[in-house]
Amino acid sequence: MMETTQSDYSIYRQVVTQLMNDQEQLPSLPMLTLEIRRALAKPEVSMPQLVSLISRDPALSALLMKYASSALLRSRVAPKTLQDVLRVLGLQQVDRVVMLHSVKSLFVLHSPSHKLLFMDAWQRLTLKASICGFLARKLGQVQADHAVLASLLSEVGSLAVLSAFKGGDLVPTPARYHGLCQAYSKSLGLMLLKKWGVDEAYVDIVREAGNWPLQRQRQIELLDLVNLSLFHTLLDSGSEAPLPALTSLAAYAKLNGLHNDVAADGSLALVSQHWDEIQELAAVLR
Template sequence: MSTENALLTILVEKIKNDTIVLPTLPAIALKVRRAADDPKINLNAMGDIIAQDPSLSARIIKISNSAYLGRAIKVTSVSQAVTRIGLSQIKNISTALAMEQLFVSKNELVRDYIAKMWAQTIESLSYSVAALQFYSKKRHLSLDTLTLASLVHNIGVLPILTEAERHEEVFANPQFLNTSIIKLSGHIGGKIMRQWDFDEQFVNIAEKWRDMSYQEEDASFIDFVRLGAALSGVFDSQKDAVLKICLDKKIIEDLSILDSPEFIDARTSAKSVFA
């Protein structure tokens, strides 16, 4: 059995036995998601929940004032920001803004990998979100859902890095980590999405975004996640294949759009939300 397969076996067994260190949603994100699922919740009550976390409050105000939402008139309070964003979007946006809290480590090598992963994730997100804004049939694809999907698509990397941190003498070397991340993270990512009780579309993206043999007939969130990954350099070996599929599905009308000032502005705006 290869070292990679041995690690996968270890991780799967730990999942079955509930002993694996899977990342948990930040407490404030969990509160917001539960509140958003309450049919009796209102904007004022949601604002009160978000106001419990100063960092999330500040970022919610920032995003409500950003070009990401296409708003020119500034808001200054959490209640105004929540009203602007709306209950239908606040669940995903709040979760997305809280995600950065998961990307921490005390081990130097693992910390470097996590920092690299977070930077790649934000770069990928910026391309995905910008592409959606230029997609002519985007009505059935929401910006906040794509934002969250882009942030969690590679979440399966975290338990691999956690194992590397706990057993650095075995797992914490760059070559092994690079191979393991590519081979194992999708399988584990799906497990995490299920544990977090995310919709099946998020499970599907976390499990299959690297698997180009999986294709959906119509343009979907996984296509935009793959496009973002390809344009940010994560998908080097399959970049041309991803671009061809996106052209065939009319996700992008022409590759020249990607170099246009308008596209670059949209990408910069999306990226600045998580800077």
């Protein structure tokens, strides 16, 4: 592995910049994902056709089964077959879970050091997505699966940063990786989502995530949930970056008296009191 010093940080920046200048190197959605999404978009698609397509990816089938049985949905009867899952979730939710699964499988890991960085980032992203989905279900303004995917895609650029280091001989330390994410995650995320042709609502989330004071409407919207989940993830990680007080966030101002209690640690009591449930969903996504 290449030896570097702190002054060599420019080497890492150069590698990521080269990736941004040659967007063909950015990961594309898998062909099976594209086939499934095209099929889901067809009004005439049959359930057996979808089951046949999805069954070609056992990991995706397993994720859909776990997701449909998770606390986020609270189905009265746990689905037993893939066809049951499709009925429980509906085609729109299936499409979002397919995207979520694809994101994890896109990034090739070139060494144990890459894998450690990826798994640390994935653990943080899935926790954030789980908080977001939980809040969506509790507050009732946004579909939970919509919130989960939006939160995950809001930082997909952080995963893309790792794809710049394809050689395997140059792996950033956790601190350098964090610095690269701060510098390039948003730009790379925008490039990826435009390349994948995802809904513009998700592209907007990437642009505005972390914009704490932004308020565009009175009701809770998708961005508010993503920002609340980002705040709580940073708080949980003990981030060295200074965080504003929760009560100063535009998203917090939209919470009603049933949901706006603040815990002693500065988090929403709603989140801290349901931490086990949130972690349960995060385990499903991992």
